[in-house]
Amino acid sequence: MRGPLLVLCLFLGQWVCGESRDVQRQRETVTPDYAIYHNVSSVLHEIDALVSRSESLLHYGKLYESTQGRLIPSVKIRNASGISAGPHGRRIQVLIVAGEHARELVPVEWVLTLLSTALVAEHAPQDSARGKLMRWLLSNFDLTVIPLLNPDGRAHLESSLNYCWRGNARGVDLNRNFDWDFGGKGASLNPLDEEYCGTHALSEVEARALRDHLTRESFDVFISLHSGTRQIYLPYSDGISWSSGRQPRFHTDMISILRTALRLHSSQIPDRSFQGGAAHQLLDYPASGTSFDYVVGRELAPLGFAVEVYGNLSHKSDGCFDIFNPVATELPAALAVADTFMVALLKAVQMHWTSTLNTWHERQRSLPLDNQIEASAYQAPWTILLICAAILGGLVFMQRKSVLLPHLPPVTHTVM
Numbered sequence: 001m002r003g004p005l006l007v008l009c010l011f012l013g014q015w016v017c018g019e020s021r022d023v024q025r026q027r028e029t030v031t032p033d034y035a036i037y038h039n040v041s042s043v044l045h046e047i048d049a050l051v052s053r054s055e056s057l058l059h060y061g062k063l064y065e066s067t068q069g070r071l072i073p074s075v076k077i078r079n080a081s082g083i084s085a086g087p088h089g090r091r092i093q094v095l096i097v098a099g100e101h102a103r104e105l106v107p108v109e110w111v112l113t114l115l116s117t118a119l120v121a122e123h124a125p126q127d128s129a130r131g132k133l134m135r136w137l138l139s140n141f142d143l144t145v146i147p148l149l150n151p152d153g154r155a156h157l158e159s160s161l162n163y164c165w166r167g168n169a170r171g172v173d174l175n176r177n178f179d180w181d182f183g184g185k186g187a188s189l190n191p192l193d194e195e196y197c198g199t200h201a202l203s204e205v206e207a208r209a210l211r212d213h214l215t216r217e218s219f220d221v222f223i224s225l226h227s228g229t230r231q232i233y234l235p236y237s238d239g240i241s242w243s244s245g246r247q248p249r250f251h252t253d254m255i256s257i258l259r260t261a262l263r264l265h266s267s268q269i270p271d272r273s274f275q276g277g278a279a280h281q282l283l284d285y286p287a288s289g290t291s292f293d294y295v296v297g298r299e300l301a302p303l304g305f306a307v308e309v310y311g312n313l314s315h316k317s318d319g320c321f322d323i324f325n326p327v328a329t330e331l332p333a334a335l336a337v338a339d340t341f342m343v344a345l346l347k348a349v350q351m352h353w354t355s356t357l358n359t360w361h362e363r364q365r366s367l368p369l370d371n372q373i374e375a376s377a378y379q380a381p382w383t384i385l386l387i388c389a390a391i392l393g394g395l396v397f398m399q400r401k402s403v404l405l406p407h408l409p410p411v412t413h414t415v416m
């Protein structure tokens with residue numbers, strides 16, 4: 001497979017195969033204005049300032065450390081004095097992770113605005129629009145955010161001015177480093193490739209930090225934030241699932257949530273609608289070893305989504321910055337769109353939350369971790385999978401066409 005692919009690269013140029021383009025610096029026509037965008041150190045300062053100004057809503061969770069010793073904080077947005085328990089007698093526990101990919105700045109900015117909105121709501125009159133929204137959020141959810149999972153990658157991007165940089169300090173794509181079809185289709189074993197998955201599953205401290213956080217606390221919903229297009233993906237996105245049609249346990253719940261979220265959002269912002277579906281349906285490439293596949297596949301949380309909060313179909317740059325991020329003057333508008341979608345998603349989660357999910361969660365919580373991993377490690381031997389792939393091949397090929405909304409032009413760069 002590699003051989004013919006390399007020949008094809010020689011004929012059609014490197015850009016077709018996407019190698020090196022994304023790990024080397026390109027000529028950028030737009031670069032971030034750091035008077036508006038946060039840089040790596042101001043992200044951490046901003047988080048610290050927000051948490052310290054909050055009296056009851058923002059709390060530091062466990063703090064992790066990156067390969068190069070930078071801080072990776074987790075922050076809990078939770079009304080400590082809140083008595084409302086939400087539907088089914090408990091608040092839904094959500095984990096939101098941003099900044100997995102260095103070049104995707106806009107999701108990190110969105111998480112910072114979420115934190116500052118919480119702070120505003122804490123001090124604003126409760127009948128303001130933001131106050132009401134936050135009160136609704138906090139009576140239904142406890143939100144935990146990891147605003148910047150890959151601070152080293154971001155630091156590298158800033159010092160090298162390589163706005164195409166996606167990996168961590170060691171060039172590993174964290175969203176290929178998780179223990180779910182690790183090294184499968186859509187991941188690369190070549191350290192020079194932008195989808196380099198690392199030497200083994202969870203080889204990177206940043207990926208292990210996320211794993212630790214997921215096992216230390218118990219979450220109902222995992223949301224991995226990205227940018228490069230406006231889409232929401234359901235697990236699974238890995239190569240084995242791509243060819244076998246394997247689906248997560250709560251697939252139908254996630255489909256319902258996704259449909260509702262898309263409908264709610266497009267009724268508010270019709271000209272910035274999102275698409276939804278399985279990642280490989282929408283992107284036309286599988287991605288193995290991703291964080292959201294891992295979380296859902298290993299049953300660390302029942303529901304998982306990857307959300308691409310921003311895309312610019314009319315970008316013309318040879319570089320990367322404006323593929324993944326708006327120009328600074330457009331940042332507030334882009335964040336407002338992301339806001340609407342994320343609220344729609346959380347509303348949809350709340351609407352479709354069932355006692356089944358609650359029950360699953362309670363049972364899962366009582367299992368020792370080893371059982372959780374063991375019980376869900378159902379990867380069949382490759383021979384069986386090959387037979388399954390052959391039988392299901394035709395069927396899956398048909399299914400791939402069934403995305404939930406009409407196709408936009410194909411995405412030509414790796415986003416998730």
Ligand SMILES: *[C@@H]1O[C@H](CO)[C@@H](O)[C@H](O)[C@H]1NC(C)=O
Pocket residue numbers: 034039040041042
């Ligand atoms: C990061 O941003 C802060 C605040 O805008 C600024 O003071 C600092 O010099 C910047 N750091 C770098 C390395 O540019």
Ligand SMILES: *[C@@H]1O[C@H](CO)[C@@H](O)[C@H](O)[C@H]1NC(C)=O
Pocket residue numbers: 079080081082083084121122126134135136138139
């Ligand atoms: C937190 O909970 C308390 C008690 O339920 C409530 O009075 C307050 O408005 C809540 N704060 C926010 C910001 O939702």
Ligand SMILES: *[C@@H]1O[C@H](CO)[C@@H](O)[C@H](O)[C@H]1NC(C)=O
Pocket residue numbers: 312313314315316317322325326327330
């Ligand atoms: C999208 O890209 C085009 C072309 O590079 C640019 O003119 C426009 O400002 C970008 N839109 C946003 C929201 O950044």
Ligand SMILES: [Zn+2]
Pocket residue numbers: 101104225226227415416
């Ligand atoms: Zn991404």
